[in-house]
Amino acid sequence: MAPRKVLAGARVVLPTGIAHGGRVAVEGPRIAAAGPAPADPGTPGTTDTPAGPVLDVSGHWLVPGFVDLHNHGGGGASFTSGTVDEVLHGIRTHRRHGTTTTVASTVTGEMDLLVRRAGMLSELAEQGDLAGIHFEGPFISPCRKGAHSEALLRDPDPAAVRKLVEAARGHARMMTLAAELPGGLDSVRLLADHGVIAAIGHTDATYEQTVEAIDAGATVATHLFNAMPALGHRAPGPIAALLEDERVTVELINDGTHLHPAALELAFRHAGAGRVAFITDAMDAAGFGDGRYLLGPLEVEVREGVARLVEGGSIAGSTLTLDRAFRRAVAVDRLPVPDVVAALSANPARLLGIDDRVGSLEPGKDADLVLLDDDFVLKGVMRRGEWVVDPQLG
Ligand SMILES: [Zn+2]
Numbered sequence: 116m117a118p119r120k121v122l123a124g125a126r127v128v129l130p131t132g133i134a135h136g137g138r139v140a141v142e143g144p145r146i147a148a149a150g151p152a153p154a155d156p157g158t159p160g161t162t163d164t165p166a167g168p169v170l171d172v173s174g175h176w177l178v179p180g181f182v183d184l185h186n187h188g189g190g191g192a193s194f195t196s197g198t199v200d201e202v203l204h205g206i207r208t209h210r211r212h213g214t215t216t217t218v219a220s221t222v223t224g225e226m227d228l229l230v231r232r233a234g235m236l237s238e239l240a241e242q243g244d245l246a247g248i249h250f251e252g253p254f255i256s257p258c259r260k261g262a263h264s265e266a267l268l269r270d271p272d273p274a275a276v277r278k279l280v281e282a283a284r285g286h287a288r289m290m291t292l293a294a295e296l297p298g299g300l301d302s303v304r305l306l307a308d309h310g311v312i313a314a315i316g317h318t319d320a321t322y323e324q325t326v327e328a329i330d331a332g333a334t335v336a337t338h339l340f341n342a343m344p345a346l347g348h349r350a351p352g353p354i355a356a357l358l359e360d361e362r363v364t365v366e367l368i369n370d371g372t373h374l375h376p377a378a379l380e381l382a383f384r385h386a387g388a389g390r391v392a393f394i395t396d397a398m399d400a401a402g403f404g405d406g407r408y409l410l411g412p413l414e415v416e417v418r419e420g421v422a423r424l425v426e427g428g429s430i431a432g433s434t435l436t437l438d439r440a441f442r443r444a445v446a447v448d449r450l451p452v453p454d455v456v457a458a459l460s461a462n463p464a465r466l467l468g469i470d471d472r473v474g475s476l477e478p479g480k481d482a483d484l485v486l487l488d489d490d491f492v493l494k495g496v497m498r499r500g501e502w503v504v505d506p507q508l509g
Pocket residue numbers: 185186187220251396432
């Protein structure tokens with residue numbers, strides 16, 4: 116049996132709080148122990164496994180690997196149009212930034228293309244490289260289309276929704292839709308019945324229509340604030356409905372471009388740390404660089420890390436990676452580290468129903484962890500017990 120790997124001396128972020136000078140022991144692909152340093156530092160492991168060398172990571176943070184619910188690509192590769200190798204390259208690019216669990220998001224395309232895509236991505240889910248598929252579009256509002264091709268949008272006809280869900284062979288995890296469109300509420304119910312998260316987004320719904328959608332089973336707000344009517348005092352719109360309801364988790368893109376820090380703070384305070392999921396909504400340029408890209412059929416120009424449609428200038432996804440979202444949340448937004456960890460790992464894992472395996476540093480779970488220095492700069496990534504980014508100490 117492989118020796119255990121022991122990381123000691125870090126501030127370990129556990130579900131119960133921060134263990135200063137704590138340690139994490141890893142056996143094979145799983146966490147064997149996580150917690151404060153044992154009273155007798157000479158105590159070997161609790162199993163017969165040989166005690167491996169102890170890696171001193173004092174002065175660092177150890178946090179669970181990040182779980183990204185909403186991600187369209189990275190490293191120059193698109194999850195909507197890339198080859199299998201390109202998609203894997205995109206997934207691995209985000210892994211090197213701490214995202215050990217990725218849900219692949221598609222953008223609006225022809226139904227036939229999306230059906231084929233669902234088949235291809237579900238194979239990557241079967242082999243363990245993806246945690247599933249998120250369909251963003253085509254069932255969204257032309258009024259709030261963002262970087263989705265208007266010509267390809269359609270109403271959320273439950274038969275079409277079902278077709279995509281079935282094409283994903285049990286790996287459809289989430290669908291973003293505008294529930295105020297004809298067929299919207301029936302589609303929300305259908306998704307809920309199939310165990311697929313119905314996410315409200317790219318929507319022009321009123322407050323009342325959003326309440327109806329939540330009552331029908333919607334449980335996520337797709338990038339709250341973006342691609343939906345603004346919060347108004349006489350017409351509070353979807354934002355108020357999504358923020359106030361305990362059943363809803365709100366996605367936030369914390370890249371400094373999509374949201375003003377005050378908007379992020381408002382959402383965080385109102386929803387509480389248990390109902391926020393930080394996402395990237397990344398497109399191909401994440402972890403890659405500026406230039407010209409395609410998002411589905413639409414041309415995108417990325418300049419200084421901001422992606423915009425060539426035509427119209429709409430923001431077209433982000434170039435964010437979740438390690439940057441982490442650093443910003445602590446350094447700029449001044450959020451407590453355990454709250455940031457919840458928004459990056461535990462909450463999305465729970466939403467996806469995989470919190471028995473990932474999302475926190477607890478014995479028996481996958482050894483997915485991120486090592487950060489004192490300034491919250493990523494210094495190491497482990498996934499399923501293997502270093503994806505070797506620890507850089509000192
Ligand atoms: Zn998106």
